[in-house]
Amino acid sequence: MSKDQKTILILGGGTGGTVMAHRLSRALDHKHWRVAVLDHGADHLYQPGLLLVPFGVYTLSDITRKRRFRRGIDWIAEEAVAIEPEKNRVRLRNGGNVGYDILIIATGCETRPQETAGSLGSLWGKSIFDFYTPAGSAGLAPALADFAGGDLVVHIAEMPIKCPVAPLEFAFLTDAYLRKRGIRSKTKLTFVTPLSGAFTKPIASGMLGELMHRKDIAVVPEFNIERIDEEKKSIFSYDGTGIRFDLLVTVPPNMGSRVIEASGFGDEMHFVPTDHKTLQSKIAPNIFALGDATDLPSSKAGAVAHFQADILTRNILDFIHDRPCSAAFEGHSNCFIESGHGKGIMIDFNYRTEPLPGKFPLPLVGPFSLLKETRINHWGKLLFRHLYWNLLLKGRSIPFVKSAMSMRGKIPPRGREEWQTQH
Numbered sequence: 001m002s003k004d005q006k007t008i009l010i011l012g013g014g015t016g017g018t019v020m021a022h023r024l025s026r027a028l029d030h031k032h033w034r035v036a037v038l039d040h041g042a043d044h045l046y047q048p049g050l051l052l053v054p055f056g057v058y059t060l061s062d063i064t065r066k067r068r069f070r071r072g073i074d075w076i077a078e079e080a081v082a083i084e085p086e087k088n089r090v091r092l093r094n095g096g097n098v099g100y101d102i103l104i105i106a107t108g109c110e111t112r113p114q115e116t117a118g119s120l121g122s123l124w125g126k127s128i129f130d131f132y133t134p135a136g137s138a139g140l141a142p143a144l145a146d147f148a149g150g151d152l153v154v155h156i157a158e159m160p161i162k163c164p165v166a167p168l169e170f171a172f173l174t175d176a177y178l179r180k181r182g183i184r185s186k187t188k189l190t191f192v193t194p195l196s197g198a199f200t201k202p203i204a205s206g207m208l209g210e211l212m213h214r215k216d217i218a219v220v221p222e223f224n225i226e227r228i229d230e231e232k233k234s235i236f237s238y239d240g241t242g243i244r245f246d247l248l249v250t251v252p253p254n255m256g257s258r259v260i261e262a263s264g265f266g267d268e269m270h271f272v273p274t275d276h277k278t279l280q281s282k283i284a285p286n287i288f289a290l291g292d293a294t295d296l297p298s299s300k301a302g303a304v305a306h307f308q309a310d311i312l313t314r315n316i317l318d319f320i321h322d323r324p325c326s327a328a329f330e331g332h333s334n335c336f337i338e339s340g341h342g343k344g345i346m347i348d349f350n351y352r353t354e355p356l357p358g359k360f361p362l363p364l365v366g367p368f369s370l371l372k373e374t375r376i377n378h379w380g381k382l383l384f385r386h387l388y389w390n391l392l393l394k395g396r397s398i399p400f401v402k403s404a405m406s407m408r409g410k411i412p413p414r415g416r417e418e419w420q421t422q423h
Ligand SMILES: Cc1cc2nc3c(=O)[nH]c(=O)nc-3n(C[C@H](O)[C@H](O)[C@H](O)COP(=O)(O)OP(=O)(O)OC[C@H]3O[C@@H](n4cnc5c(N)ncnc54)[C@H](O)[C@@H]3O)c2cc1C
Pocket: 011, 012, 013, 014, 015, 016, 017, 038, 039, 040, 041, 046, 047, 048, 049, 050, 051, 078, 079, 080, 081, 106, 107, 108, 109, 131, 132, 133, 162, 163, 166, 257, 258, 259, 290, 291, 292, 293, 300, 301, 302, 303, 304, 305, 335, 336
């Protein structure tokens, strides 16, 4: 590193951090700027693949690759223990420090099962599993294969969680899996959520709730978990409602990284206070954030981190050139929802516009149907893994998919107010 070089340090080399590193490395003059990524993990995990491991579609090795960056990006394989904004440096577990001129926080979020009383007892890993971690997802595969019928409960402890549709997908895929095994009629499948319905947004929630009903999956809304009772093999809510399980698949509370907690500037869930539009943090002007680590009201999803990277790259270039941040993130999110039997649903929305029915135009492979089960949506989901490794992570754009949501093909219901939410 030359002494005239300044450092952009990206803390976290997951989806958002890797995309940002590649984009900035292409956009900046290396004589003046060094791009460094700090992440202790040797491997990069394609997290959406965790959904399919319990059903035997993938193994963990199918969805894991060695962490790699293009030439010119420094990878510091260390764990950060605290950020010190007043000193413009990050403290490391090994006792050292890394200084920065600009810091991008991309530390994602992690599951905290210990936040739920009774969670990590003797049934954890035997009758209670999560599928948000490699160990949980891999452990669930034999448990599902051995399941012989009874009460199977899919449960979300608390919002927000990353990929808020993944538990729904898990319920749909479980339904299909048990039917294939001929034990669906011996199983009561229940979806338990703290939300008022199957999903956060009313139109999608209605459609997905209806699909749950058709697949005979009972939905228990507004369930705020108080504890897991191992003896009674039940989950209990604060209002005393109990739900029995033989197999519990839970999504534990998702919280920001421990480094944010230790740095003392996160919110109560350890998410980084961040401007919802510019992605500049509220901690210091030279600290930015993207992806699951932020307190943004957008979905916590890889696709969202990718859209945010577009905005953040432009705003970092503005910051470097002493201009006000000119790009605004509008909350664009889209994803495929696996619904079982080789079908899927697509949703596309932003801060103001909730998921609407219609078409998502995409030349060559599309259009994909919105809020409707189709086979092509399922193939879109499988194709996404290849786009992830080959385009998205490398900081390339996915052709025809923009960071700003388009209304092309969407069919709004009558009365604009019904589908436009204020932000
Ligand atoms: C089961 C499941 C299914 C999903 N399905 C989808 C889907 O279909 N579509 C979709 O778009 N998204 C999906 N997601 C969500 C998606 O994977 C995440 O939203 C995305 O990875 C967020 O990117 P990120 O960069 O913010 O965080 P991450 O990709 O999680 O990266 C965070 C990085 O920070 C590093 N880090 C954290 N703390 C430290 C520290 N102290 N020091 C150094 N490094 C640190 C970690 O090692 C990690 O590499 C799914 C997630 C799960 C769990």
